[in-house]
Amino acid sequence: MAKRIDVKDLNIYYGKFHAVDGVTLSVPPRSVTAFIGPSGCGKSTVLRSLNRMHEVIPGARVEGDVLLDGQNIYASAVDPVQVRRTIGMVFQRPNPFPTMSIRDNVVAGLKLAGVRNKSQLDEVAERALRGANLWNEVKDRLNRPGGGLSGGQQQRLCIARAIAVRPDVLLMDEPCSALDPISTLAIEDLITELKKDYTIVIVTHNMQQAARVSDQTAFFNLAGVGQPGRLVEIDDTEKIFSNPTQKATEDYISGRFG
Amino acid sequence: MTTATLDVNQPATPPAFQHLSTGRRVKNGIATALVWLAFLVAVIPLVWVLVSVLARGAHMVANADWWQQSLGGLLGDDVGGGVYHAIYGSLVQSLMCAVIAVPIGLLVAIYLVEYGRGRLAKATTFMVDILSGVPSIVAALFIYAMWITTLGFNRSGFAVSLALVLLMLPVVVRSSEDMLRLVPDELREASYALGIPKWKTIVKIVIPTALSGILTGIMLALARVMGETAPVLVLVGYSGYINYDLFSGEMASLPLLMNSERVSNPSPIGTDRIWGAALTLVIIIALFNLAATLLSRLVAPKKK
Numbered sequence: 001m002a003k004r005i006d007v008k009d010l011n012i013y014y015g016k017f018h019a020v021d022g023v024t025l026s027v028p029p030r031s032v033t034a035f036i037g038p039s040g041c042g043k044s045t046v047l048r049s050l051n052r053m054h055e056v057i058p059g060a061r062v063e064g065d066v067l068l069d070g071q072n073i074y075a076s077a078v079d080p081v082q083v084r085r086t087i088g089m090v091f092q093r094p095n096p097f098p099t100m101s102i103r104d105n106v107v108a109g110l111k112l113a114g115v116r117n118k119s120q121l122d123e124v125a126e127r128a129l130r131g132a133n134l135w136n137e138v139k140d141r142l143n144r145p146g147g148g149l150s151g152g153q154q155q156r157l158c159i160a161r162a163i164a165v166r167p168d169v170l171l172m173d174e175p176c177s178a179l180d181p182i183s184t185l186a187i188e189d190l191i192t193e194l195k196k197d198y199t200i201v202i203v204t205h206n207m208q209q210a211a212r213v214s215d216q217t218a219f220f221n222l223a224g225v226g227q228p229g230r231l232v233e234i235d236d237t238e239k240i241f242s243n244p245t246q247k248a249t250e251d252y253i254s255g256r257f258g
Numbered sequence: 259m260t261t262a263t264l265d266v267n268q269p270a271t272p273p274a275f276q277h278l279s280t281g282r283r284v285k286n287g288i289a290t291a292l293v294w295l296a297f298l299v300a301v302i303p304l305v306w307v308l309v310s311v312l313a314r315g316a317h318m319v320a321n322a323d324w325w326q327q328s329l330g331g332l333l334g335d336d337v338g339g340g341v342y343h344a345i346y347g348s349l350v351q352s353l354m355c356a357v358i359a360v361p362i363g364l365l366v367a368i369y370l371v372e373y374g375r376g377r378l379a380k381a382t383t384f385m386v387d388i389l390s391g392v393p394s395i396v397a398a399l400f401i402y403a404m405w406i407t408t409l410g411f412n413r414s415g416f417a418v419s420l421a422l423v424l425l426m427l428p429v430v431v432r433s434s435e436d437m438l439r440l441v442p443d444e445l446r447e448a449s450y451a452l453g454i455p456k457w458k459t460i461v462k463i464v465i466p467t468a469l470s471g472i473l474t475g476i477m478l479a480l481a482r483v484m485g486e487t488a489p490v491l492v493l494v495g496y497s498g499y500i501n502y503d504l505f506s507g508e509m510a511s512l513p514l515l516m517n518s519e520r521v522s523n524p525s526p527i528g529t530d531r532i533w534g535a536a537l538t539l540v541i542i543i544a545l546f547n548l549a550a551t552l553l554s555r556l557v558a559p560k561k562k
Contacts, residue, residue, distance in 0.1 A: 056450060058375065085453025095444040098559035099466040109452035112462050145560045158448070165452055 002029035002199045003069040003086075003168040005050060010064035011228075012045050012054065019045050021228035023064075025218055027169075032191060032200045034210035034237065037220035037252070042229025043203050046220070047171050050201065051087035052080040068168070085113075088167035092174040094154035096146035096161070103142040105157055109165035124164050132160035133190050152183025159190065163198070170194065172202040176209065188213050207253060211241050219249045311537045318534025319541070329515075329531070330499035334523035341535050343500040345542070347511035350504055351415050352484045355422035360476055362423075363430030370431070371438040372460055390428035395488040397424040402492055413494050415501075415509040421489035426479050433475025437468040470558035477550030481543040487513040512539045 005027040012020040020042035027033045035043035048054040049062050052073060065072050073083045096105045104111065106125045115121060125142070129135040134156040138149070146157055155175060162170060172191070176184040191200060191213045204210050210217050218234035233246045244250045318324055321340075328343035366386070370379055401421040405411050441464050449459040465472070495508035496518040503509075510518075516535045519528040 051451065053447065053451060056447060081450075081453055081455050083453075084451055089447075089451035091444060091448065091451075093444060095442070095448045097445060097448070097463055097467070099463075099469075108449075109454065112449075112452070112454045112458050147559065161448075161452065 002197060004029045005169060005199065005201070006065075006067040007046075007050070008065040008067070010046065010049065010062065010066065012042065012049055013061050013063075014057065015059035018228040021230045023231045025231060025234045027199055027201055029199045030195060030197070031215040032195050032202060032213050034214035034217045035201065035203045035220060036205075036207060036210050036217060037229070037232075038222070040229065041220040041222045043218075043220045044173055045229070047173055047201060047203050050169070050171055051089055052083045053089060055080065085109075085165060086167055087169040087171060088162035088165060090155070090159050090162050090170065090172045090175045093178050094151055094158050096149075096154050096157050098145070098147050100146060101143045102138050102146050102149070102157065105146040106160045106164050108161060113165075128160040128164035131163050131194070132156045133186060134160055150183075152179050152186060155179060155183065155187060156190065159187070163194070167198070169199040169201070172200065174203050174205060177205060184209070207241075211237060217241070219244070219246070219252060221248055221252070308540070311533065311540055315533035315537030318530055319537050324534060324538075328498060328500045332498065335525040335527050337527060341512065341515060341531070341538055343498065344510040344512045344515040344535060345538065346500060346502070347415060347509045347514070348484055348539070348542070351418045351490075351509070351511060352422060352480055354416065354419035354504060355426055355483055356476065356480050358419065359423045359426040359430055363427050364434050364472070366431045367434035367438055368460060370435050372456070372464070386428045386431045389424065390432065392424065393488075394421070394425055394486050395492070397421045398489040398492040400424070401489070406493075412506060414506050415494055415504040417493040418489045418511070419504070421493055422483040422486060425486060426483045429479040429482065430476055433479070434468075434472045437471035437475065438464060440471065441467045467559060470554040473557065474550045474554045477546050477553070481546040484543060484546070485513060485539060487517065490514040491517060
């Protein structure tokens with residue numbers, strides 16, 4: 001199930017703007033990697049390029065390789081739709097589909113891929129909702145609209161929706177930034193649990209969160225406004241937060257930055 | 259004694275909050291009066307039209323025959339008969355128009371919102387803008403020149419539908435485009451991230467989310483073209499008899515009936531028929547608007 005990701009010399013552009021410069025990193029399977037860094041440093045851009053969501057934006061393009069268990073997802077023969085089916089994503093703001101019930105939201109990925117079998121869909125919905133720690137809260141109202149849930153529940157619904165299609169990798173773009181501390185804790189516990197089955201990459205602005213949930217941490221920075229973002233260093237989370245190699249990392253983590 | 263103490267306790271500076279100045283109160287009064295005046299100017303003609311149509315048409319509409327019979331075989335000063343033939347014509351012509359205009363308009367809107375980049379999209383938007391400014395008589399004469407003079411077909415209800423398409427299309431494109439643009443990109447991204455292809459995202463996620471607004475726009479456009487007069491005057495003949503065939507022969511519609519009675523029937527009965535037909539048209543359009551509201555509420559995304 002879980003697969004490893006190797007990024008080799010990745011350059012990302014928005015039109016003529018060079019957004020990210022020469023990123024090389026590896027994410028081992030069944031682990032959590034956190035991307036931290038100041039706003040505009042390109043960490044979300046790198047995350048979005050890991051499942052080819054980046055190219056949804058007009059004018060955006062990528063140079064370099066992203067290997068999923070050795071296969072380049074940017075090879076010309078690869079279908080981006082299949083890449084996204086294999087590498088799921090959870091976004092900053094919870095975005096359940098407003099026209100669908102809770103159950104239909106969870107199974108949307110399968111249903112729209114052509115799965116019709118009702119008992120199979122029910123089974124998947126329950127498994128995914130249990131996996132996202134939401135089952136007990138919503139099992140009595142599966143046919144109610146997903147928009148009626150609280151923000152934290154909606155975000156867990158989105159995680160359930162992402163894991164329902166059984167991806168190999170789960171990308172999370174600041175999944176807790178719109179949530180209160182209790183919902184954040186619920187999501188963090190969930191991330192630790194999901195680590196058993198998935199390779200997880202999470203972008204976060206919250207350094208305590210990175211320290212709590214991740215196995216390795218990548219620090220991104222940019223030299224100045226208009227300059228491309230780049231990867232400063234990536235290492236075990238413990239090492240990054242106790243004894244980083246780079247001065248810039250230490251400054252950022254200790255709050256001396258900017 | 260007490261006043262003296264108070265004076266001592268008062269701070270030397272004036273209080274920070276003072277009462278409303280006279281200048282601002284006057285300005286506020288003038289602005290309020292202007293807003294009310296504008297409201298009245300807008301509402302008076304509307305109420306006036308409604309009241310006079312109701313007052314003079316109600317006794318015609320209240321008769322069951324009015325909805326079930328045509329004016330076939332009746333002379334200008336014969337009491338009785340109905341406008342069943344004209345209601346049928348109006349509905350069928352505008353529904354045929356919708357059958358053609360709605361799919362095209364919706365597809366154009368989807369192109370503009372989801373795919374259109376660069377010159378072609380800009381040109382399309384420009385053309386739609388131009389089309390929405392075309393007067394109905396020009397649309398009617400264009401269809402006359404193309405469909406009847408050039409292609410050699412006869413005048414018919416269908417020719418009317420074609421002219422109405424030209425009038426309805428830009429309204430459908432515009433309203434659908436606005437509604438599709440209101441769908442947040444986050445939903446599209448959520449769908450792509452599940453490995454759902456773009457076309458399926460549009461069909462299953464974007465359109466259902468915007469459907470309520472799209473339907474309202476379509477119904478309002480339909481109600482609007484139903485009252486169009488120029489196309490029916492130019493493109494089809496009037497008949498007091500019912501004609502079920504949209505593609506050939508003379509076919510009545512409510513605006514055409516009103517005009518025909520006005521031109522050819524000077525008797526008081528003719529005047530009654532005109533007011534009755536006017537009220538009938540108002541009622542049908544009101545029903546369409548009501549249906550639009552109910553329908554859009556039915557398909558709108560629900561919270562609870």
